[in-house]
Amino acid sequence: MQFNPAWSLVALAVASSLPAVAADVVVKIGHVAPVSGPQAHYGRDNENGARLAVDELNAQGVKIGGNKVRFELVAEDDAADPKQGTAAAQKLCDSKVNGVVGHLNSGTTIPAAKVYDGCGLPMVTPSATNPQLTALGYKNVFRLLANDNALGAGLAQHAKNVLKLKKVAIIDDRTAYGKGVAEVFTKTARQLGMEVVSEQFTNDKAVDFSAILTAIKSKKPDGIFFGGMDPQAGPMLRQMQQLGMSKVYVFGGDGICTEKLSELSSGARTLGNVVCAVGGASLDKLAQGKAWRGRYDAKFPGQFQVYSPYTYDATMVLVDAMKRANSTDPKVYAAKLASTDYQGVTAKVKFEPNGELVSPAMTLYVYKGGKRVALN
Template sequence: MQIKLKLTVAAAIAAMAGLASAQDVVRIGHVAPMSGQQASYGKDNDNGVRMAIEDLNSQNVTIGGKKVRFEIQTEDDAADPKQGTAAAQKLCDAKVNGVVGHLNSGTTIPASKVYNDCGIPHITGAATNPNLTKPGYKTTYRIIANDNALGAGLAFYAADGLKLKKVAIIDDRTAYGQGVAEVFKKTAQSKGMQVVDEQFTNDKATDFMAILTAVKAKNPDAIFYGGMHPQAAPMLRQMEQLGMTNVKYFGGDGICTQEIIQLVQGAKTLNNVVCAEGGASLAKMPGGEAWKKRYDAKYPGQFQVYSPYTYDATMVLVDAMKRANSADPKVYTPKLAETNYKGVTANIQFEPNGELKNPAMTLYVYRDGKKVPLN
């Protein structure tokens, strides 16, 4: 009787193992700052990937004739380049099937070489420095407009839309901050604007009084800040303290968040902000508003900027796997170049260098404590 029971248990275990092997696991890596000042971005990006994986698992996807189950492996790069390459190497060693990330250009650019060397494709929906795609890695893709579009768009609006003449430029010395500031500067100067001052800070600073006092003495019409919202918010508060309430404040997608509304703590200078995001506004995205309703129901109060893009990035990776009939990066990576995917954010196709074809860009302002698209 005991022997028979053991045999029955063994048979059940064997049957379960058979079921498990019949369903392949495909792991999508995700990297972003999950800790530190930029953790709200990281969490938002992570939510986007998780939503995509839940949707895929509900669709009973088959790849190469086998039913697959998708899993996420999230790594924290803390917006630090060294931690970013370590996270990338960890995902390579774990042999994930593809990667969504990173958030920051300063982490994505060095990580892209790691992914190239180990042959795993990655798609960023957030890193915007144009240098990311310059090495020509066949594993690197971006599904959002780069800084050439963002910095130039803001400069055109400053010169042509608002007829501003004098601007001061501050950046946080990161790859993202310097990159977008440089594009803004060159475009503004080409439009006849005068750059009256240039100052530098870092992506951990919170006290900008000395910098702003120096800038105020040059009497600019506007400040352009190349950096992220954890620095932009206290800078805006300190501008109000210094009486700089008529100075326009420009920035890229790094400051163009929901969280900045809370962080400025009621400073009126928020009304002077003009920021740019790659991509259409949610209302103009093909599936933006319906997707956002689902997101808010699942992750109330957590939306920032990039989660629709990390959602689409996950879907684009899996779309290439389906078309290749394989989740093996060596097999499906070439299919990414042929992508023609109708996503939440856009109809996604790539240039030969991995950049998004025909990227949209949207300018935003803040009115009555709400982020409002200008175009």
């Protein structure tokens, strides 16, 4: 067939008469958690929750400011290390993300909050519970669950009022989270009339607690409060059994209250003595909980731990503020976060003026047959 230049002109004319198709506006949601190291199972779970939210938002075809929006998750690893946490925060600032979900640990979230405040990025943490975070006064920082004041006090009240314990010992890992929640438990226990017979310290890398536990055993406590995370709580439970401390209760905050704790304790009978607290309601008792867990498990089988419903909600809360502001610009939509009134999976999300969640729930859990079971 002979080439006819007129055809090209016709094709160009037709093409130029078609309406222009606007490209999607890309909105970047930053996420930071430890996805390497001993706390990687927490970090993966958190990242999964945010990723599930992003996927579902993209399937909805969200429009903001008259433009179709495509969301991208920009995920960083802070390895639960404060220095790495601030470096990850600065990287997200430099990458011009539109908002941040994270960090997981209080020890990384608190220094990172200063970085985000400096670059004007809104941040919603799904899991950092140290009260100091919102006491810093940053207007762009919000927390999606109960803080350590509620968790530590609630556990102490359960120990005294329900279990009728008289003597307790304290161990904390000296992190911002572990130290903070342990201090609240200790203070409340004393106020309730319990005797604190020993206060011991470890770190968030330790695996051998035999010396600490031996010193505590001589004090004959009814219970031990551990301020820390499950990579330490698991070995601690095994070593308590080896030392014959099989009747001593073990209390802890959300840091130990994971499904993985059963595996980390290697089937120790002392797992049955654990009472732990999470700053939210049990998924099984939430209207959207079971359906959400089904979607999560279908996409990320066997990876659920604790906080992924909160990272999911935190992502949705950021986007809800963008919709109400009709803008994805952090400088524009940030002010709308303070007036959030959003029905999430985990709660009806409203914030106090300092960024704390209004009327946060708290759930106590125990372990039966190796499975985590809600008490309330």
